[in-house]
Structures are given as structure tokens and as C-alpha cells.
Amino acid sequence: xxxSTTRNFLITGAGRGIGRGLSRLLLQKGHRVLLVDNNAEExxxxxxxxxxxxxxxxxxxxANCNLRKPSDIRAAxxxxxxxxxxxxxxxxxxAVYTGGVGGSHLAEMTLDEWxxxxxxxxxxxxxxxxxxxxxxxxxxxxxxxxxxxIHMSSTRAIMSEPNNEGYSSTKAGLLxxxxxxxxxxxPQGVRVNAILPGWINVxxxxxxxxxxxxxxxxxxxxxxxxxxxxxxxGKVEDVLKAVxxxxxxxxxxGTEVVIDGGVTRKMVYxx
Numbered sequence: 001x002x003x004s005t006t007r008n009f010l011i012t013g014a015g016r017g018i019g020r021g022l023s024r025l026l027l028q029k030g031h032r033v034l035l036v037d038n039n040a041e042e043x044x045x046x047x048x049x050x051x052x053x054x055x056x057x058x059x060x061x062x063a064n065c066n067l068r069k070p071s072d073i074r075a076a077x078x079x080x081x082x083x084x085x086x087x088x089x090x091x092x093x094x095a096v097y098t099g100g101v102g103g104s105h106l107a108e109m110t111l112d113e114w115x116x117x118x119x120x121x122x123x124x125x126x127x128x129x130x131x132x133x134x135x136x137x138x139x140x141x142x143x144x145x146x147x148x149x150i151h152m153s154s155t156r157a158i159m160s161e162p163n164n165e166g167y168s169s170t171k172a173g174l175l176x177x178x179x180x181x182x183x184x185x186x187p188q189g190v191r192v193n194a195i196l197p198g199w200i201n202v203x204x205x206x207x208x209x210x211x212x213x214x215x216x217x218x219x220x221x222x223x224x225x226x227x228x229x230x231x232x233x234g235k236v237e238d239v240l241k242a243v244x245x246x247x248x249x250x251x252x253x254g255t256e257v258v259i260d261g262g263v264t265r266k267m268v269y270x271x
Contacts, residue, residue, distance in 0.1 A: 007247060008084040010034045010076070010132060012067065012124070013095030015042030016206040018152065018197065021236030022092065022243060024205075027054050034080045035062045037095070045207040057083075067095055067124030068116075077131035087143070088135035090247050093125035093174075094152040100166025101156075109165065117166030122173045125151055129181065138189030146189030148253075150246055151178050155198045155260050171196075175256060182254030191253035193246045198260025199224075200234040229262030 009026055013019035015037030023033045027050060035050075037043040047062045054060055061083045065076040080088055097120035104113060129149055136147040156164055157171035175194055182192040204214045216235060225232045242257045258264060 007031045007089040008033075008080075008087060009090050009092060010036060010080045010088060010128075011092045011094055012036045012065070012128065013152075014062075015039045015046060017202045018200055018205070018236055018239055019092070019094040020046050020205045021202055022094070022240055023060070024050065025237065025240050026243075027060055032058075032084065033060045034076070034083055035060060036065045036076050037062075038064065038066045040064055042207055045210070049210070067128065068119045070127055073124070073128045073131055077128065077135075080132065081135060084135065086135055088132055089147045090243070091129060091132050091136065091147070091149045092152065092243065093128065093149065095124065096121050096152070096167075098167065100164060100168075100170070102161065102163050103166065105163055106165055114166050117170050121167070121170035122177065125174065126177060133185070133188070133190070136188075136190045137185075144189075145250070146185075146191070148191040148193065148247055149181065149185075150243060151175075151192070151194045153178075153194045153196045153256070155196050155258065155264050157196060159264060178256070179254045186253070191246075191250075193252060193254065194256045195239060195242050195246070196256055196258045196260070197239055198234060198258070198263050199228070200236060200239055200259070202236055205236065227263065228260075229266060232261070234259060234261055 009031055011019050011023050011033060014023045014035035023035050026033050043062050043064060050060055061079060063076045063079040065072040097116050099113060100117040138144060138146040151174040153174040154171040156168045157175055160168045178192050178194040185192060201216060203209060204216050220233055238259050242259050246252060
């Protein structure tokens with residue numbers, strides 16, 4: 001169902017996974033999206049798929065961007081300005097370097113591995129937020145309220161498994177960035193919030209999954225679903241509902257929304 005109010009979204013990490021799913025669903029609801037990703041193959045694939053039902057250059061556009069390169073970030077912001085005529089409603093900082101999940105043990109982790117997490121997962125969101133601020137802030141006479149920024153954190157910001165130092169540290173850092181930016185950008189009318197997803201199954205949101213005909217249910221066991229208090233693993237639609245709420249909730253800023261099926265509230269004892 002199309003939305004009665006069209007919103008403009010910039011989503012990083014939109015080539016696959018949660019970012020791709022959000023982009024697809026928002027377009028289906030009548031919103032406009034700039035998809036940003038560093039994976040040209042995945043980005044070109046989803047662009048081709050979306051073009052079957054939506055008009056590229058009007059409904060959506062794609063921008064190849066390495067969040068570790070400030071020049072790429074500025075170019076992505078310029079692409080958003082062109083597509084949205086300078087009016088951005090929501091920046092979703094979703095892109096992530098996942099090499100810090102179950103990667104090298106702390107004793108062997110290199111500075112390059114650590115920096116890849118810091119620069120992609122934390123510095124990148126700060127820089128692209130900075131570049132998009134002119135399109136988000138309120139303006140006298142033309143925009144009484146500003147837009148919002150959503151940082152995609154993770155439940156691994158507050159709980160962890162072994163060898164997650166780079167990932168967990170940066171996801172926790174996004175929570176600090178959220179509250180700090182919410183305070184700093186309040187005078188500009190820009191709200192800043194965070195979403196902490198748990199297990200959101202998006203293995204079907206990729207080029208290879210499309211080519212093999214993979215569905216959301218594939219690979220998930222009965223035990224996987226029963227581990228969650230809600231009785232199932234998460235879907236990208238669950239994250240979409242949180243995004244929609246935060247975009248429209250004018251009284252919500254500096255807050256954190258956990259979307260994890262209750263897992264972080266569940267005690268687990270050794271058997």
C-alpha cells in the first residue's frame with residue numbers, strides 16, 4: 001500500500017541485507033530512496049530489479065560509495081541533493097563492515113582489521129550525517145521541521161560473543177553518537193535515533209539468493225524460531241516498522257529501539 005506522504009530516504013549498505021530490504025519495501029510504499037553501497041555487483045543487481053517496477057532517476061537512484069573515503073561520501077550526498085531537490089527526510093546509517101564478527105582473536109587482530117570497523121561503522125556514519133545535514137535541517141519559510149537520522153546499531157552493542165571487538169565496539173559507539181547528535185542537532189530540528197536489531201534473517205536479500213530462488217524461511221530451523229520469545233526469527237519488515245515509527249515520531253529523539261524478539265531479555269543457563 002502506498003503511503004499518503006512521500007518521504008525521501010538515503011540508505012547506506014543498500015545493496016544487500018537489511019538495507020536492500022528496507023529500500024525495496026519503502027519504494028513499494030511510495031517513498032523515494034537513494035541506495036548507497038560499496039558493492040557494485042550487488043548494487044547493480046538490485047538497481048536492475050527495482051527498475052522493473054520503479055523509475056530510476058525519479059523514484060530511486062543508486063550511488064556507489066566507500067564510506068572509508070570522504071570524497072565518496074560527499075559524492076553520495078550530492079547525488080541525494082540532486083534526486084531529492086535538497087530535501088532529505090531520513091538518513092539511515094545501515095552500512096557495516098562485518099569482518100569484526102567472529103573474526104580474529106584479540107591476540108591476533110591487526111590494526112587494519114580494527115580500523116576497517118571503526119572507519120566503516122562509526123566514522124562513516126558521522127561523516128555522511130555531516131554531509132547530509134543541510135538537506136535535513138529545518139529552514140525558515142520552507143521547512144518548519146527537520147528530518148531525522150537513524151543509526152543502525154545492534155544488540156551486540158550490549159551483549160557479545162567471542163571475537164566481536166571491532167563490531168561490538170562500533171555498534172556501541174553508535175549509541176553514544178546517537179545521543180550526542182540528538183542533543184547537538186536539536187537546534188537544527190534534526191532528530192537522531194538508533195535501532196538495535198537482533199537476529200534479522202536477510203540471507204534472501206542478495207543477488208545469489210535471487211538467482212537460486214531462496215526464500216526467507218530457507219535454512220531456518222524450528223529451534224531457531226523457538227529461541228525467540230515471539231516464536232520466530234526477525235524479518236526486514238520488523239525493522240521497517242521501527243524505521244517508520246522513528247521517522248514519524250516527532251517526540252522521539254536520542255532513543256534506542258531494540259528489535260530482537262525478546263532475546264536480550266531471556267536468561268540462558270548452561271545445561
